[in-house]
Amino acid sequence: MLLKDTISAALEGLKRSRMRSMLTTLGIVIGVGSVVLMVSIGASFERFIVDQVESFSGDTFEIHAKGVQDIGKDVLSITFGDLEAIRGLTTVKNIAPAIFLTDRAKYGREEIAPMILGTTKEIFYNWSMKIDEGRLLSDEDDKGAKSVVVLGSQAAEDLFQNENPLGKRITIGARKFTVVGILETMGSPLTAELDSMVYVPFLVAKAIKGRTTYIDYIALQSINGDNELTRQDIVSLLRQRHNIDNPEDDIDKDDFYARSMEQAMEIIETVTMSITLFLGLIASISLLVGGVGIMNIMLVSVTERTKEIGLRKAVGARRRDILIQFLLEAIVLTLIGGIVGVIGAISFGYLISLIASKFLGDLTYALSVQAIILPLVTAVAIGLIFGIYPARKAAALQPIEAMGYE
Amino acid sequence: MPENDAPLIETKNLQKSYFNEELETPVLFNIDLTIKKNEFVAIMGPSGSGKSTLMHILGFLDHHTGGEYLFQGQLAHEMDEDTLSRIRATRVSFVFQAFNLLPRASVEQNVMLPLIYHPTIPESERAERVAKAIETVGLTHRKNNLSNQLSGGEKQRTAIARALVTEPDIIFADEPTGNLDSVSGIQVMSALQELNEAGHTIILVTHEKSTAEHAERIIELFDGRITKDTTEFKTRKAKEEDSLQK
Structure with a gap:
């Protein structure tokens, strides 16, 4: 069986239950969309804050x-x-x-x-x-x-x-x-x-x-420009003058702060990145839920199309042909969901950044390639992972048992 | 699988039982039969006699549980899953009582189905083969219609076109007229006879004597055992030649 035929069989399968495919995909659209949205909004605010701090010299x-x-x-x-x-x-x-x-x-x-x-x-x-x-x-x-x-x-x-x-x-x-x-x-x-x-x-x-x-x-x-050297110079001097014994360089022991804007920026970046990751993590739960939805619907699809699977086997389909067909159906669903989710999130995120920039000043919408590729790859992986069980179930069906299924 | 002089189908003491929670239900006992190339065989028997089960085993849709089944001299139980799939794709095909067409797919798409799993027929030949098979069963004018827009007779003729599109050695037909009116039934049997005349081996499963009589050989089954194997019936062509001579 040619890959083209497998893809075409998978698409035909999805077309035949268009409404259900769309609704299933919605879970992935929301999941991928929220991940991209959260990550991009987080990145936009991070860049915004860093831009502000960078207006001071890093030195x-x-x-x-x-x-x-x-x-x-x-x-x-x-x-x-x-x-x-x-x-x-x-x-x-x-x-x-x-x-x-x-x-x-x-x-x-x-x-x-x-x-x-x-x-x-x-x-x-x-x-x-x-x-x-x-x-x-x-x-x-x-x-x-x-x-x-x-x-x-x-x-x-x-x-x-x-x-x-x-x-x-x-x-x-x-x-x-x-x-x-x-x-x-x-x-x-x-x-x-x-x-x-x-x-x-x-x-x-x-x-x-x-x-x-x-x-x-x-x-x-x-x-x-060597900020670390300068910091050490200042810190040693002040510790000596303030009689602070702090060989382990624990800033909690000091009674002063001495830091460069560059270091402050690193702290801000760490904090905003943590927030972004946290938001992304929460959003990825919806992606997981979307994946479970895919598995659920694929299982329904396998049950509903048991006779079709039996027929395909009766006319010569091998186990792997059926396996790949159902896996591709799951992947196509998640990929379409992922693409729609990314496009939706970019549009929505851009809109939010436009509105936010009215209030906050110059806010550039930041979107990294990773923020797009990663959720898409995750969506496909979810299709693969959650599609494998239904697909294996379909592939393992014996032709005559499948055709006699009511 | 290479062609050889061995019979197309040979079973020796073939048995089949179903197992359900250690409970054995035997359905076929000591089936010994030989079917040669280009025969038109009817397996006839009442409901529950095991005729469909026998057909499923001979057509590699199901496994036997005892005895031997040789397909052109090769033991079926020694074949792996891929070999069985390959035989189903290239050497045998089926016409079912319930048609088993793909729903919401056209006549053309249904007839095309076996070709996408055929390992040797190139993609470039598919359209021509499909058109020819549809023409053979007289459905060219309905080729773009969806399967649920067809009458029972047309559905079965679509199934026959699907069965012959790969030019298999054997076409198994399981109660092909069971869901049809008498006129459609005659058309379908006529199509099967023409396929037999064109060189295909036809194995027909039926419980109706009148349908079985289209075959040149009738194997009667009762309670899972062969009770009679008669080769006195003549094909339609032979009957026509007889009547011409008279």
Whole structure:
């Protein structure tokens, strides 16, 4: 029997029970569709988050005390002494210390409660922030502890609406500051917070904060791109200065965080990939259910077509001809289901990404070849695995018993 | 399987029993018979006599449980599954009382069926063979009709076309007129006789004497045993020649 004939016999078999074949395939359509959808949506969000983080330079490091999320409260461990010691390292550059303040900012009748960052000009390079109007903070601003302020785009809009903020004086706490620059919009949910911040010279913030020996945050860059070497350099220095005995390099023992954006990205990627895998795994359960549906229907089909199988054997079909025919029927069902599922999932996923990008900004629909091929191969494998039992059952039928079946 | 001088079919003390939970039900006892090429044999007997079982064994649709069955000198029980399939594909074919056509398939597709399992007939010859077989049974005008759109007689003629499309040595017909009206029955028997005249061995199973009399030899079966083997009947051709001479 030619393969062409076997395929044709399998397709004829499916055509004869078109509605049932379609309904059976639906299980696989849903199964494959949900796997592709979950994986592609997961991948899209992963890429989205990574793109956002990548807008910072991968070589940028951040150092802060553990618990920096409780900004405004005294989360202490990095000192001015640490800062000076870090400045002495040969593997770092663009060191930008920062002190966070929370206070109200006022202009005329407008009032906002922004996060105020006392920092140096290097922070803008490290965070890849660009000036839109005016200028960034300068060394002179810092050294002279000048009362100048650079506004994030959202902060500028909130305070000034349609007015040009440059040269205007705003009140932060009890002090007056002159607006010298407005930053370009970062424009994404992850970095939106930066757009709402206001930036004042480091020494000014230090003065406002009062007598403190602690720094909230340091951003810097590795000098030679070797992030791991830089990390080790910083970590050893801080452990030594903080009297932390940690030869096993267990970051849980440290009272600070020191990590590059590249490492942060790796963590994000690991987390999002785990979520994607988890979602894919849940979706693949429906694929499994679809497979059981295929087996069920193929068993019904074998029972229903027992006489036909008997007839085929009576006219010369061998065991393997029947086996292959029924296996092919199962595979064709799952393959068609898989293809429809993939097409449906891509269309639906693309639609979701279009809607999501309206809310989240630039969200690119990410779809890897593996995310298409793998569920398709799995679908065919499911056809093969769940089709083999009914097919073997059909092939084992004795012609006369099969033909006499009622 | 090479052609040789051995009889086409030979059974020696052939037996068949069915087993159900260790309970043996014998249905054929000590069947000794020889059928030569180009014979037209009717196996006749009442219901339950074992005639269909005998046909199924001779046609390799079922296995015997005792004695010997030699097909052209080869022992059937020594043949493997593939050999049996090959014999069913190339040497024997069947016409069943219940027609056993593929549902929702056309006359052409039904007649084509044995050819897709035939190991030596090339694909290029299929269409021509199918057309010829359909023409032989006079159904060319119905070739595209689905099997469920045919009358009983047409269904059986489709089954006959399917049986002859591979040009087998033996055509087994199991009560081929059983589900037909008398006119269709005569047409079907006439078609079988023509096939016999064309060189095919026909083995007909029936419980009707009038149908059996179309054959040149009648083997009578009762309770699983051969009770009579008569070779006095003449074929239609011989009968026609006789009447012409008279």
